[in-house]
Amino acid sequence: MFDKFKDKITKAATEGFSIPITSKMIAGLIEKKTGEKDIDVHITPEHIVLRGTTEIKKLMLTKKVAFTITLKPVQSDKRTILFQLVHMKPFDIKFINNKLFNRPPFFEYHNRRIKIDFNSWDVVKKVPVGQIRSFELVEGALNIKLSL
Known part of the structure; x- marks a missing residue:
């Protein structure tokens, strides 16, 4: 029994x-942290695409603006992944980006x-040790591999 446990730990240490x-997890976290209610996240093997609407307030006027943001993973460091903002529709406004993604410690x-x-993130906290060794975008998910 101890040998089985030791083998699993050894395998986890080498493979992660x-x-x-x-x-759904990404959309839920963005909705929870920003208060936005209609965020849709689509993950492809190349990009993460976020769609939704947000309110823009200017001079006592409030307007809902639909947006699409395309992100591409660039690199990982410890337990963080850096994404490049590839494209934003209808126009690239720093205000919208800050409103959605300037939410320390998450984003x-x-x-x-x-x-x-x-x-x-709760799902990663369950594994208290290790760093992100690699990451991969697949249809519908971002797979991260933690190594010891």
Whole structure:
């Protein structure tokens, strides 16, 4: 019995733990942290596409603006992944990006780059040790692999 446990730990140390982060999980976290109610996240093998609406207030006027944001993962460091803002519709407004993605410790936005700290996510907290060894976008999920 101890040998089985030892083999599992050894395998996890060499290969790492694979944790899928689904589009639903990302949408739920964004909705929870920003208060937006209609965020839709679609993950393809190349990009993460976020669609939704947000309110813009200017000079006592409030208007709902629909947006589409395309993100591409660039690099990982410890338990964070840095994403490049590839495209934004209808127009690239720093205000919308800040409103959605400047939510420390979960998200940080700076200079068209979004850093997502997965250490603050409950599903990753279940594995208290390790760093992100690799990440991969697949249809419907972002698979991250934690190594010891």
